[in-house]
Structures are given as C-alpha cells and as structure tokens.
Amino acid sequence: MNNNYTITINGKQYASDTVETLSLTTRGEFCRAQDGNFHIRYEESETTGFAGDTTTLVIEQNNRATLSRSGKTHSSLVIEKGRKHLCHYDTGVGTLIIGVYADKIENKLHEHGGSLRLRYKLDVNSNAVSVNELNITVRENRTNA
Numbered sequence: 396m397n398n399n400y401t402i403t404i405n406g407k408q409y410a411s412d413t414v415e416t417l418s419l420t421t422r423g424e425f426c427r428a429q430d431g432n433f434h435i436r437y438e439e440s441e442t443t444g445f446a447g448d449t450t451t452l453v454i455e456q457n458n459r460a461t462l463s464r465s466g467k468t469h470s471s472l473v474i475e476k477g478r479k480h481l482c483h484y485d486t487g488v489g490t491l492i493i494g495v496y497a498d499k500i501e502n503k504l505h506e507h508g509g510s511l512r513l514r515y516k517l518d519v520n521s522n523a524v525s526v527n528e529l530n531i532t533v534r535e536n537r538t539n540a
Contacts, residue, residue, distance in 0.1 A: 400425040403532040410525040425533050433504045457502045476500045494518040508533040
C-alpha cells in the first residue's frame with residue numbers, strides 16, 4: 396500500500412437531542428486490491444482518543460465496508476447496506492457488542508482516491524444509540540520531482 400495519501404474524515408453523530416461532529420485530516424495508505432476491494436489505513440492520534448491504534452477500512456464494492464481498529468484497542472464494525480450486523484467494539488475502557496445497520500453507502504473511490512459516504516445506525520441491546528454519517532475523502536499527494 397502507498398502511504399502517500401491525505402485522508403479527510405468528516406463525521407456527524409446524532410444521539411438523543413445532540414449532534415457531535417468530527418473532523419480529521421491525516422496521512423495514510425490507500426490501494427485497490429486484486430479482489431477489487433479498496434483499503435484505507437491510517438494511524439489514530441490523540442485527537443480521536445485512540446492514539447497508538449491503526450484503523451483500516453475495507454470497502455467491498457458498493458454495499459459493504461468493514462472498519463477495524465487494532466493496537467491498544469480492538470474493534471471491528473461491519474457496515475452493510477440493508478443488513479444488521481452484531482459487532483465487537485472496544486471503547487478503551489470496556490467492550491460492547493453493538494448492532495450496526497447501514498442505510499447508505501456511496502462509493503466513489505477509484506485507483507487514485509475519491510470519496511466514500513456512509514450512514515448507519517448503532518444500537519446496544521436493541522436500543523437505538525445513534526445515527527452516524529461519515530464522509531471520507533482520499534487524495535493522492537503528488538510531488539514535483
């Protein structure tokens with residue numbers, strides 16, 4: 396994988412009567428594997444609260460994305476349009492089994508970057524927790540040599 400990409404993540408989380416926003420721009424890795432899946436990988440920072448962890452996002456065509464975090468914490472969320480998955484999520488102070496149901500995956504990635512939009516709902520013990528939106532942009536860093 397090539398580490399010469401800028402990854403920008405803008406997110407919103409709607410929970411109860413609150414809206415939390417997240418914005419992160421970092422350098423990371425991006426590639427299209429032989430099986431056609433896209434892979435995005437970056438190191439977490441103090442900003443996200445997961446410093447020391449690596450996050451990997453694998454996008455399978457237009458209907459499924461798997462977000463995995465490894466390092467100090469270990470989590471794996473399967474975000475698949477139209478299907479609920481029960482997933483392991485490590486908060487850093489404990490682990491949860493959460494339900495993940497996506498109603499939107501918009502994949503506009505190509506060999507040199509692009510964008511990905513995800514909208515999904517999270518629940519714990521079948522009780523709604525939040526609706527989440529992620530807008531991810533991947534840009535190749537070009538050098539003039």
